[in-house]
Amino acid sequence: MNVRCAFFAAIACGLLNPPAYAGLDRPLGAGRLTLDATGILDSAIGLWGAGQGRESLNGTVLGEASWIPARADANPVSISAYASVLWVEGRGPSDRILGDFLGASNSEAFQSLRLYSWWFEVSGDLWSLRSGALLADEEFTGTKSGASLINSSFGWPAFISGNTLNTGPAYYAAALGARIAWENEDGWSARAGVYDGDSLDSAAGDDHPNRHGTHYALNSEDGAFFMAELGFAPVDSPNRFTTGVWAHSADFADPVSGDLHHGNYGAYVIAERTLRGRTGEPGNIVAHVRYGGAPDDRNAVAWAVDTAVSATGLLPVRTADTVAFGVAHARLSSGLAGGDYERVFELSYTAAVDERLSLQPDVQYIQHIGAASTGAHSWLFLLRLTAAY
Template structure:
């Protein structure tokens, strides 16, 4: 049952084609003269466009390839001219090669990438309408995923693994009130842009460190998170400098509509609320900064019982196959903590930070009823490289008791019941190299224990999927 449930949730990753050769990721790296050297700080500031400057040009400033914020720089003044009107645009390419030399259902390597294109408009500058921001973003997703093709595990090994497509992501308007102490966001939204975020955890490659695996597997279509945004409205209130309150309501099922432009609002309700408390913030904190969050979410759509018993007959019995039992709604509670525990003297953010996040959900209606994330980051661990980040993270994901009990039903798998391992654990070690302000390289290692919670290997159902070793290299480029 777990095998069937998992594959029903990741059907969309199947049968991808290899869109770009792996060598494309390394092509830019080969041109860098500074792989082992520290990146020079960006001392040049882009000129401010305007009539005064056009008539009185500022002194020439450095626009070195290795110090500019974006690979293409100011595009001959286009960016700064638009910025003066309140308009900014960005293109971010994330590409990676991942491979598993051992474990999984098969061994091999894949390439995948995601190009994020975004446009932001300050309505005060462009339209003289105060405190408003219009934002739109779209993805071009290419390649094929290692989890779907090689591993069949629960915690998708890459945060960009998704069906190949070109699709609208977010399309929203933000309006601030009370000097920025409150704001409303409305439009097509993604919950993973503001909720459930760990500052230190988001840097890792495995998708579970971003949008949690429990939510991705238990919510319809994975919930309103990459790559599926959905219509919604969000309220944010900051009564004090330390306390922030968030609440949002979304369409309950963001089911894939190809281009992301269907804007469905008739698929139930997904509601989430979160309280955030920050300590020692600001530019000149006395103590070590930290952020603590707690929240709950609720989805109104019916959820199938993971045991699915009808008149005492397990689902494996033909007499029970059309009598699924459903529960009304679904919910979860969670907590997140990010805390710096050591800061390099004389710096703002260099040093050691720890993170912790857990989430629980009812066992009777969910494939996963508990997951936990923890780890540590160290920024500037190598002398002379203040912007590099090293990290070690751990994910523990538990399969629900009801799913496990059904998996053990005699006859459900060939050879009798399958004693499920009930959990999957992932260890990740990674290092992000800041090659330039616009470019990072990130070697990555992951080890997956009990993929799928000891799922049977579809190539040999008498054996569980073997523990998998994953190596990878990710690059991000801001154009």
């Protein structure tokens, strides 16, 4: 533990003022430290506190080369590479005591030091092709207002994470895969990806086979995970619309009868709107609604919906601060004994101390913990410290 702390502290000090490199658009090294302190108030549990830290070291190397074909509108092609290391220490509230279904903290994971994500990318002006150990949650299903909240349901949604093997290719385990993306000047965009069907390489959810992110195994039992997404953000319009589908080629059991079904799939839609100002600027307000579903004969989650609104710089003296409020609801498949729904209400305020440091007090009210009809209701209080270096 002390060796790892010293290791990360030394690297962090070296990256606070990273050197400039010719030909690179960004520093060679960068990173982010996230520390969570949480407390839970429940009529049966009482008051409980815990701490968890997540540290991520990110190294990015970007090299560019121009290729000019025999046509007037020549487009340069660039080649880039990326790699990151993730260290998770401590246990979060969901694992330690809550047992909630949606995941109260989006930084919670198995404790480990692991090779996180790495990839190579070839890109042009309107397209890119990426291959390596990828995280689909960084590129699909995302919303601007949901990114300001801490509960996992506002990030990688329950209608995917609750229905695939070990939540799919998302935090905290990347999966081997490839992704292609395209966009045009009229506001249309599309992306599609194929990934290893089980990033942990354990159908039982045991993290030990791939505890350090260096075990890669492709086999028919794990199957493959597919995603495709189409987006439209009209020029000079405050609206953005997204629709997507996902599929998995492995066998999935009926949650009630246990009968096996070959393959799995689902679909989702997202509507976002800028209510005021421009994204990231003072006075900006954005909101979204996101809904997705999957067949209940092979999935735990029949459907889930979340909505959120976030506002940046509402106070003249705090122009970089963001306040956000969201509601998420996940409905379990019909027929599950004792199964019902889980719902969370979250209010969060991110206070920017400076360009690299922020404090985020957060409160969540979680209903039907564990998505059980007899599940308790609890208040969760969380304080997050985030430092970028």
